[in-house]
Each structure stands twice: as C-alpha cells, then as structure tokens.
Amino acid sequence: MSRTSPALGVAVIGHSFMGKAHSQAWRNVNATFETPEVAMRVLVGRNAASVEESARRYGWEESSTDWRASILRDDVDIVDICTPGALHAQIALFALEHGKHVLVEKPLANTVAEAQAMAGAAAASAASGVVSMLGFNYRRVPALALARDLVAAGxxxxxxQLNIRYYQDWLVDEASPMSWRLRREEAGSGALGDLGSHAVDQVRFLTGANVSSVSATSRTFVTRRPGTAGTEDVTVDDAIWSTLELDNGAVATVEATRMATGRKNSFRIEAYGSRGSLAFDLESLNHLQVCDADAPTGEPGFKSILVTEPEHPYLKGWWPTGHVLGWADTFIHEVRDLLLAIEGGTPASPSFADGLEVQRVLAAIEASAAADSARIPVS
Known part of the structure; x- marks a missing residue:
C-alpha cells in the first residue's frame, strides 16, 4: 500500500475508558507519525444517545449500536475492539471472517479456549494479508521498549530474576459500586486479567522467554458490593501474588491488586542480571533506571535515563529532547505499529498467539490459587 492510497477506515467497538483512549490515538496518529492515512468512520456502543455524544466529542464521522453492521461496511478496513472481555472472541472472529484487520484490547479473551480460537483464526487470515494485533500498550512505552533492547543486547x-507489581486502589472503599469488571461472566477475572495480564506480557516481552510453571495465591477482600438492585456478589479476585518459572532459568514474581491504598496506577518493573539491572515505574514513565555492575569501583548504583532522545524508541515523531510523553501517547504508538504492519504486509506484535500464551499463564495462575498455591505447569 502506498502513502497515496485511500484512507483506511476504522471502526472502534466500545466507547468508554478504552474507547476514548483508542479514539484519541486514531485522531492523532497521522499528525504524529508518517503512516497510512486513517479515517475515523464509526464508533459503536450499546446506548444510542451516549455513543452518539462520544462520537461527536472524539471526532468520529458516525455512531452506531450495531457492531456487525459496522464491521460489514465497505468503508471499514480496521476493527478496534475495546469492549469487555466477554465480547472479544465473538467480535474478533466475525471481523476476521470478513477480512478486516483487527486490534483487540488486552487480555485477548476470557478463556484459553476463546484465545485458541482467536489465534487460529488470526493465523488463517494472515495468509490473505489480514493483520491482527493485541493491545498491550505498555510495550509502547519508550522506556520499556529501551529496556527490552538493553536486555536483548546482553x-x-x-x-x-524479575519483580513486577501492578498496584491500584480504586476498589479499596467497600462502598465502591459493582461494575462489569467485578463480574466473572463479563471480565473473566479481576486484578489478574485487568492488571496481571500486563505484568505477564512484560515478563515475556522483556525476556523473550516463556513461562513454564506458576505458583499463586489470590484474594477477594470485598465479596459483595452495591449494585443497581441491592448488593451483588463480587465473582472475581481483588488481588493476586504469583511466582513464575521461565524456560530460560529466570524467576519472576508478579503481583496485581486493585486494593493497594494510595497507589493510583503504579506499574513497577525490576529486572536483575549478572552484569546489571534496571527499574521502571509507570508513574514516572519517561525514566528508566539502569545499573551497570561493570562500572568502575566507587561508581555503583543506578543512573536515571530520561527516555526522550530522538534515538530512543518512538521518539522521532515527537518533541525536542526533554519534552516528556504521557500514558495516552502509548496508544498512538500502538496504532502506528498496526498501520505500518498493514502497509508492509508484515505480522504485527504482540500477536494473537502472544495473547494466547499470556492467557495460558493467567489460567495457570488461577488454577494454582484455587489449589492452595500448588505449582502448575503452563500448557
């Protein structure tokens, strides 16, 4: 596809938190990077009035409450799925069946079986030039992309060993109301799928290794919450703690909770090797802490790299050195990578196959927690 080809039409399914973040990315990607042109065709949601208002605010040409009809439009080339996990498989399989490129928010699905079906369909569609990608946006944080480069370079x-923890506190108050994220039938799991999936993906992304076995514990601290008709049972976890054995011999600890009082969005990653180490926290996402064990005597410890140089990942499209980026910009990087894969006819990363591997780890963590922290092989 040349740069002068007609614009690629985009449909986003889901218009709340993730739909808003993805809409901003589609609205700004052509202004930031040299990519194929996109046209924001249709935003889809369940409530006609609210999705119409969101479409107007976010810059979409139209709104709809019919995701099937939106996918079947001749002027839609890319389907971006931002719904609760229970709908991911159904929508993605329909879109792939009809030859649309697909982006799916993490985690890929609610079950391993759904993820297997999605990965299989994506692999089959790739033979016809259809590109599919999973939306683990933290792979697109420049500091974490740089961290991976450093690890890969030895x-x-x-x-x-790696220590990865994702802490939030938005459920600490027992009076916080029920939402779809607290219902297993919609979300699949709680902090495990919502936050732990990011952590497991970073284990695989940073190391290039697969998880071979896990041992885990989980808790639901608040078991009932206010609903629209009285209180409802919370059917997912509030927090998980796990130890992961990797097939390269390393060990990772992964923690995820939405009950860490005072932590708003703390995604802390530490990696330790024989010659050095690194540390990152999402709440300071433009910085990467690096320790070089081979530094001269008297110069031990971490140095802070401000990851805003033009040589750093993704920075060529942005501002002069020192002008920092934000969380929302990772989604612009995400859709940029998808567009370049479509243009080049190359596989996108992370793939649905990557999402399936993460799903297998999540399932093993859940099984281990249910079996009193028994060590469970990932399969």
Whole structure:
C-alpha cells in the first residue's frame, strides 16, 4: 500500500475508558507519525444517545449500536475492539471472517479456549494479508521498549530474576459500586486479567522467554458490593501474588491488586542480571533506571535515563529532547505499529498467539490459587 492510497477506515467497538483512549490515538496518529492515512468512520456502543455524544466529542464521522453492521461496511478496513472481555472472541472472529484487520484490547479473551480460537483464526487470515494485533500498550512505552533492547543486547548479562507489581486502589472503599469488571461472566477475572495480564506480557516481552510453571495465591477482600438492585456478589479476585518459572532459568514474581491504598496506577518493573539491572515505574514513565555492575569501583548504583532522545524508541515523531510523553501517547504508538504492519504486509506484535500464551499463564495462575498455591505447569 502506498502513502497515496485511500484512507483506511476504522471502526472502534466500545466507547468508554478504552474507547476514548483508542479514539484519541486514531485522531492523532497521522499528525504524529508518517503512516497510512486513517479515517475515523464509526464508533459503536450499546446506548444510542451516549455513543452518539462520544462520537461527536472524539471526532468520529458516525455512531452506531450495531457492531456487525459496522464491521460489514465497505468503508471499514480496521476493527478496534475495546469492549469487555466477554465480547472479544465473538467480535474478533466475525471481523476476521470478513477480512478486516483487527486490534483487540488486552487480555485477548476470557478463556484459553476463546484465545485458541482467536489465534487460529488470526493465523488463517494472515495468509490473505489480514493483520491482527493485541493491545498491550505498555510495550509502547519508550522506556520499556529501551529496556527490552538493553536486555536483548546482553547489557544485564544473564537475566536471573524479575519483580513486577501492578498496584491500584480504586476498589479499596467497600462502598465502591459493582461494575462489569467485578463480574466473572463479563471480565473473566479481576486484578489478574485487568492488571496481571500486563505484568505477564512484560515478563515475556522483556525476556523473550516463556513461562513454564506458576505458583499463586489470590484474594477477594470485598465479596459483595452495591449494585443497581441491592448488593451483588463480587465473582472475581481483588488481588493476586504469583511466582513464575521461565524456560530460560529466570524467576519472576508478579503481583496485581486493585486494593493497594494510595497507589493510583503504579506499574513497577525490576529486572536483575549478572552484569546489571534496571527499574521502571509507570508513574514516572519517561525514566528508566539502569545499573551497570561493570562500572568502575566507587561508581555503583543506578543512573536515571530520561527516555526522550530522538534515538530512543518512538521518539522521532515527537518533541525536542526533554519534552516528556504521557500514558495516552502509548496508544498512538500502538496504532502506528498496526498501520505500518498493514502497509508492509508484515505480522504485527504482540500477536494473537502472544495473547494466547499470556492467557495460558493467567489460567495457570488461577488454577494454582484455587489449589492452595500448588505449582502448575503452563500448557
């Protein structure tokens, strides 16, 4: 596809939190990077009035409450799925069946079986030039992309251990109301799928290794919450703690909770190797802390890299050195990578196959927690 080809039409399914973030990305990607042109054709939601208002605010040409009809439009080339997890498989399989490129928010699905079906359909569609991608946006944080480059280049030596924790506190108050994220039939799991999926993906992304076995514990601290008709049972976890064995010999600890009082969105990653280490926190996402064990005597410890240089990942499209980026910009990087994969006819990453591997780890963590922290192989 040349740069002068007609614009690629986009439909986003879902218009609340993630739909808003993705809409901003589609609205700004052509202004930030040299990519194929996009046209924001239709925003889809369940409530006609609210999705119409969102479409107007976010810059969409139209709104709709019919995701099937929106996907079947001749002027829609890309389907971006931002719904609760229970709908991911159904919508993605329909879109792939009809030859549309697909982006799906994480986690890929609610079950391993759904993820297997999606990965299989994506692989089959790829033979016809259809591109599919999973939306783990933290792969697009420049500091974490740089961290992966450093690990791959051997700067940390033999990688031995990782500590990854994702802490939020928006459910600490027992009076916080029920939402779809607290119902297993819609969300699949709680902090495990919502936050832990990011952590597991970063384990695989940073190390290039797969998880071979897990041991885990989970808790639901508040078991009932106010609903629209009285209180409802919370059917997912509030927090998980797990230890992951990797097939390269390293060990990772992964924690995820939405009950960490005072932590708004703290995604902390530490990696330790024989020659160095690194640390990152999403609440300071333009910085990467790096320790070089081979530094001269008397110069131990971490140095802070401000990841805003034009040589750093994704920075060529942005501002002069020192002008920091934000969380929402990772979604612009995400859709940029999808568009370049479509243009080049190349596979996009992370793939649905990557999402399936993450789903298998999540399932093993859940099984281990249910079996009193028994070590469970990932399969």
């Amino acid at each position: 700067r940390l030596g033999e990688l031995r």
